[in-house]
Amino acid sequence: MTSGYLILETGETFSGNLIGADIEVEGEVVFNTSMTGYQEMITDPSYKGQILTFCYPIIGNYGINEQDNESEELAVSGVIMNDLCEEPSHYQSTASLSQKLKHANIPGLVNIDTRALVAVIRKHGTVSGKIVKTKKAQRSSWHKPNAIQLVHSVSVKKDESYGYGEPHIVMVDFGYKKSILQALLDQGCRVSIVPWNTTMDYIRALNPDGVLISNGPGDPMELTEVFPTIKAITEQYPTLGICLGHQLIVLSYGGRTTKMPFGHRGGNHPVKDLITGKVQMTSQNHGYVVVEDSVDSEQFQIVFKNVNDQSVEGVKHVRLPVQSVQFHPEAHPGPSDSAYIFTDFIGQVLAARGRKYVTA
């Protein structure tokens, strides 16, 4: 196998072997703690521009199938793992992970000491890194990807329409995961997916019963140009925000987000519902988080918090049927404890139909 290296901006080098595409890449090095779900992760558009490390030591054992893609394209810039299984076994498997990476022109590094790497990321916070072929590769220039470019590259370029039922939900696409669309279709909805920079007039003309603001890559504070539209949406339609969508809703009301030391990426993040006191296990993938003090309590109530670090995991508007969650109720990968978020949203949409909102 060809030798390859991960070099970090903080100075460390990790040695392993190259798989997938024969190219060098750069990206923010992040880690996910899920035991399964590597196919959903590498196709989740929120990972656009990032190099993803799998904490679980054996990856690839059930192959790649035709069902579990969260988007058509692979989103990650590169992947890092310990032990790659090249002989997958699963009745749905149609390819191996390394074949999929090669086909998508994405490089990976295997036989990396991922426990040591994760310890380094946890020490420094998320760092930039490069997957390279020689140890002496350039360590000086690092560039932070721009959120508008990232979102633009993964968002639909024109409307797409799915399902024939009711109610009609418009999903503003910052890089949606297919499982979110599937969750809406499972609720019987008709779904119109529109590009991230769609105007309020255009959304109004589609006459939605409710709007979903999707997940997506990048630093939410760089997406200022959409804040007025997001706010206008929440003032007019029942709205659900997921992950980036949650951050954008809070930002559009004057709140702030900040970068977490190394993010929440995994399938077992405990989140407490502050109203019922119940804890649910959630699927997560985010590097930024809403700053608690920045949430205007005259507008929003914080209704979910992370049990591990007490960070904000969801808000509800105090008057309008608007809710947003930092975690992923669509799961994939991860537990589906919070799937009821979609049922609640559609319930609110149906209850609000025909009613006119009085805005703040």
Ligand SMILES: NC(=O)CC[C@H](N)C(=O)O
């Ligand atoms: N999954 C997401 O929507 C991620 C949101 C944002 N890009 C973050 O990292 O926090």
